[in-house]
Amino acid sequence: MTAHQHPILVVEDEPDIRELMVAILEGEGYYVSTASNGAQALTHLQTGPRPCIILLDLMMPVMDGWTFCQEKGKDPALEAIPVVVVSAVARQDPRNACVQAVDHLLKPVDIGSLLATVQRFC
């Protein structure tokens, strides 16, 4: 297993799923940091180490994934960080128009696809 320089940021409000993601990704040797909504995620980005990828849920309290994407887009330093949407919201949902995601994984997520996607960026 390879130790990666950059962490993966998991943004997910459901504790059961957040815990699941952490367990799977850490099991693959990734370093994982978490946030339970968009606002926490922004704080992480501004204060913590720059992640190689953001795995983003959409439907979240306080700040949802769509708003998070808009806020992130406003900051040139963060804009380039790739985002992979991991959500139960269908990819063709009109609200997704504003989301510049490199990939879109529909829940329930196929673990293999998730790891393959992560591997491309980290």
Added chain:
Amino acid sequence: MANILVVDDHRANLLALDVVLQPLGHRVVPALSGAEAIERVREGAFAVVLLDVMMPGIDGLATAELLRSQAGGNEVPIIFMTAGDIPAVEGYARGAVDVLRKPLDAHVVRAKVSVFVELFLAREQLRQHAERIAAQERAGQARIAALLNASLDGIIGMDAEGQVTEFNRGAEAMFGRRREDVLGRSVADLLIPPHLRVAHAHGLARYLSSGETRMLDRRIDVTALRADGTAFPIELAIRRVATEGAPTFLGYARDATERARSERSRAFLAQASEALAASLDAEAPLQTVVRLAIAEVADWCAVDLVSDGSGTAVQVAVGHIDPAKVALAQELRRRYPPDPDAPIGVPNVLRTGRPELHADIPEASLERIARDAEHLRLLKELGLRSAIIVPIQARARTLGTITLVSAESGRRYDDWDLAMAEELARRAAVAIENARLYRAAQLAEARTRFLAEATEALSSSLDYSETLERIARLAVPTIADAAALYRLDPDGAIRLTVLAEHDPEREALGRELDLLLPLRVDQQDRTLPRVVRTGRAELLSDLPSTVRGAWSPTTRAEELVRQLAIRSYMVVPLVARDRIFGALALTTSASGRRLDGDDLGLAQELARRAGLAVDNAQLYREAQESSRLKDDFLATISHELRTPLSAILGWLHLAKTGSPAQVERAIEIIERNADAQSRIVDDILDVSRIITGKLHLQLERIDLGDILAAAIETLRLAADAKKIEIVVSLELVNCDTWGDATRLQQVAWNLLSNAIKFSGNDGRIDVRLFREGSEILLRVSDSGEGIRKDFLPRVFERFTQGDGSATRAHGGLGLGLSIVRHVVELHGGRVSAESEGEGLGATFTVVLPIIPGQAAATLSGRASESE
């Protein structure tokens, strides 16, 4: 045949002379003495007398003298017969024309007598001829006099000096003068009005000097002068009489008063007809008629028309040369409005349809009409002299009246004027009828067009407020001068939402007045709230003073009402889906027209279509909303089902490969998520049952305290996870009631799980169960996010969450509270939600009636019927 008188005292001589003279073929009359001779001459005319000189008694010479002295006898030629010797001179001196000597020579006698007889006969013939001529002359003169007098025309003779030489009876009647008074006097002084006398003198002088004239041998219209000093029109033809020397003239004059009058009234009627036909407006041409009437036939003229709506007469036009007098008349009418039962005057003519002619208006009549001394004074001031009132009738209906009054002119109306006025009224009736028919046709067409446009305009927008705006704008100016749209709000206030007014200044006045007159649906004395309450439109064609008063609670309002000068007012309710949601008020100003039943019908039709448009707009909005909600709901269901499924599948995957600790953890998480998913499915099924009316209660004796405790217990972990404190206050003791335990636990669980879901970490939830009268109350208060005021009324609706879908913060289907409400209502209870606003927490209260055992049966019956 002539007579020859032979006088001789000897019969033999007479016989001899008879024989001698017989051959001449004339009658020989014998006389034996001078006396007899005189007798004979007295009896007849003789051509010649043969007179014996020597006679006893009166001798020949004396007889001759006597004959001469006798009338008719002085011309008779006398021939003396004598045997003696008389000096011829003496004989001739006695008138003899010849002297015959006896013995007489028969030839000589015959020749001489024959000469005198011829002479006599010739003279006699001449005399008879002259007599015949004289007789003819006399007859001619008589015939001319008869002709002159038989003529209806006035015939006036005038000589070169301008003096009257002839004046027939016609002229006497026409000028009011007697022949003997005018003959030899100046035509100009007697028969020509002063202002034309100089022209007359000049014209006559010019003709006499140069022969130039424009007056002779043609018909001319001039003004003549009566003995009483009045002028009158005549038709005049002047001829020069063919005489030697200075010319004389004969004038044939015909009184043209009637003709002039008839021509004037014909011209007046023609002008009036033209004015009436010129416009299809009913009232404007009547103004022209009034103007023409006061120029031609009256000092005053007024037209009253029965207005369609009220049946009372309205003076649409009144005129007098002097505007000040018009103002006086209007003032009079305002202060003393006509009594509809008055026995004479306009009301009577309107009632009976029969014209009135008051040739004279004696002061006594005015005294009878006058209501009081002031009225009488004003009436007298008008100086009324003579009057005609004729009905304007069409199709056996009296539409109004035309009144002609003479005052200053002193004119006295007669039957002739009445006939003229009736003709005028007849023409006016035709014009008014045409105008009304035209207006009706135009109105019908405008209405159809208007409604078509309205429908199109209303249907072109599905936006509610835009539709309302359009309704008001459409009504102006087709129906009225101003339109105000009022909305009935849930708080009972009726608020002005749109004011459409042609004139911006008037719009400002209207808005200010609206602010001074707040409307509420429960106001008893106001028209608009009544219409909103009853749903029945109201029309006030002539705004009553009571309404004006109700609009003027303050001096400023009174001032505004005065400035707006509203004449007609109508209000129609606006109804959508059988609910009155407002009213449309329409007005015309005093200068505008009077709203009638037709206008009201049109406004109602507009309101009906507006209602449909509002219905459509609402239905559309609701359909949009409903469609959006369904889409959201499906997306939410999908999301909510996928979330636990995602956890279940993910942890299953991990369980296969993970450590024993992870396997244990996986089982725990899978179980919890499977529960959550099954609850979601339950909720969906419940809602489906509610919608189809298949949700039924299983009634049993329950203990609400136990039910609440069980619900809290199942949520304890979730609360602990967010460090939320649940403070329970169970104040219900020994409460014997029935209900569906499972469903009521679902109610409690939903309220509590909502409270936990919307509370932040370290929050507090207060749960209180208590009794109030015959009701049990369950109150759940949290210190969480709270609920926006505008969302409170909808919080119990299906598929809704306070947070809009785009920023929806929380999972869940938004079905919980709708299930709560339904279950509580099935129990005969009710639910409510309160919140001071966002961030200030929320309180949900469930109120349940205490249901004793025997009532439970009834309830389950009702429950199965509901929805």
